[in-house]
Amino acid sequence: MTTDVKVPTLGESITEATLGQWLKKPGEAVKADEPIASLETDKVAVEVPSPVDGVIGTLVVQEGDTVEVGALIATIEAGGGTSAGQVATGTGTEPRAKAEETVPPPAAEAPKPGTQATAAAYGNHEADPQSGQTLPMSPSVRRAVAEHGLDPAGLSGTGPGGRLTKEDVVKAAQSRPAPAPAAAAATPAAGARREERQRMSRLRKTVASRLKEAQNTAAMLTTFNDVDMSAVMEARAKYKDLFEKKHNVRLGFMGFFVKAACQALRDVPSVNAFIEGDDIVYHDYADISVAVSAPNGLVVPVIRDAHTMSVATIEKTIGDFGKRAKDGTLKMDEMKGGTFTISNGGVFGSLMSTPIINPPQSAVLGLHRIEERPVVRNGQVVVKPMMYLALSYDHRLIDGREAVTFLVALKNAIEDPTRLLIDL
Structure with a gap:
């Protein structure tokens, strides 16, 4: 009996994917729900599970091919299958002993580990x-x-x-x-040049397309401010141990910035709005998209209803997103939507940048590294831990006054975190 393996439903508006990698070979045994292939979509990698127990038969498509939802990609035959050490032939297998008769002995000893x-x-x-x-x-x-x-x-x-x-x-x-000095003779000659061509992943192509679309569509402008991180750093140093003990998560800076952003978005609703045709769509909620690093590139999962969350819940959500982004287990629904984005380039050492809007959103906040700089306080030059903030926004919807007002509100909340508690 033959069972077809087809591309599963990948999420709303996603109609195709790229076959990234076959996890099984023809002739290998497979259990029901065991992953047999990995698909690359516009946002995340998705594993294709086997629908039944059996043996991998024919692989219909190759790695790198584009496949549509519902398309046939492989077949599974009934039977016990073979281990990966056995040799597969067509949709069946040959015992190892028989296969070895047709394989000549190795010309040299295989390299040893190391x-x-x-x-x-x-x-x-x-x-x-x-x-x-x-x-x-x-x-x-x-x-x-x-x-x-x-x-x-x-x-x-x-x-x-x-x-x-x-x-x-x-x-x-x-x-x-470290290799022995004698190994230096095997290094390439001075001035040797090499290049490598690698096919662009579907995720990278989608990111490139959307970012270019944002530049072509939105009237983008960036406004800057700086923020004194002294108060937040002092609060973090004072309460981080108690916070971690109670909530089982580390107290970081993103929790403060998400809370401050939600409060500023409430005060300046146009920064949390979309342009849709000839209409402006306002939101009475804040779904914050947070850029996190993944092996295949940057992904942007969404913290739903962030305006209702505590700092602890926000930190737990971001930590979970970061872990699952590295594991490649983020779900499609977790990447959809979002009314405002926060991107933290500071974790990579960025001093200042002009982030690009994530359509259809109208603004994105860029955070940067914290460094000690001389500033004037009460007529005295003092050294403070400062961070540059950047707000890129769509000038078609957001005026300069509103953009600056948003950043100032955010700056005030971070420099005086008590404002977050008493809703100022």
Whole structure:
């Protein structure tokens, strides 16, 4: 009996995806609900589960192909299947002993773990040191293995099913002992030039398209201010241990900024509004999009009804988003919507930037690094921990006065956090 595997529903308005990686090979046994492929959508990676127990039959599409929702991508045959160590032929398998008759003996001993080897020596797969099976490697992992000269058979994977991830390869390379001086002879000649061509991921193409659309559509302008972080830093230092003990989450700065932004959005509602055709759509709620880093690029999950949340709830939500963004388990619905965006480039060391609006939103707040700078207080030059704030906004909807008013309200709340408690 043959069962078809089709592209599942990916979310509202998403009609196609890219086949990023096959997690199973023809002839391998698979359990119901076990992931067999990874799809790249415009926002996140989605795993395709097996609908039944059986054996992987035909793989209809190749990695990198674009597939539509409902399209056939593979078949699953009834049966016990084989391990990855057995050789697959067509939609069935051959026992290992029979396959070995047609394979000539190796010309040389395989490289030992820890010696230099390229990904080409292992094809598209890595050896599982515990089971002796071979597991598929994604293109980025193969490339990282080749660049660092590692033997994938000697590496431990932390990905699904024990597969290697790029982070596993980088970590192994960093922990590898420094090569002996004699190895310097193998380094490329001085002045050697090389280049690499890599296909743009669907996520990166979507980000590029949307950012360019924002530049072409909105009348973007950026206004700046700076904020003294002394009060927030003192509060954090004083209460961080009690906060973590009670709420089981660290007290960061984003909780303060999200609360302050929600209060400022209430005072200046146009910053929280959209242009839709000839209409302006105002919102009596604040769904805050927060940019977080993921392996494939920046993603922007949404804190729903942030205006109703405590600082602790906001910190927990952001922490959960960050963890699941790294794991690639964010859901489509968590990426949709949002009325206002906060992007924190300060975690990467940015001093100042002009962030780009996330359509159809009308404004985005950029946070930057905190550094001590001389400022004047009561006629005296003192050193304070300062941060630059940047608000990029659509001038078609938001006037300069409103943009500045928003930033000043935000600045006042951060410099005097008591305002957040007594609603000033």
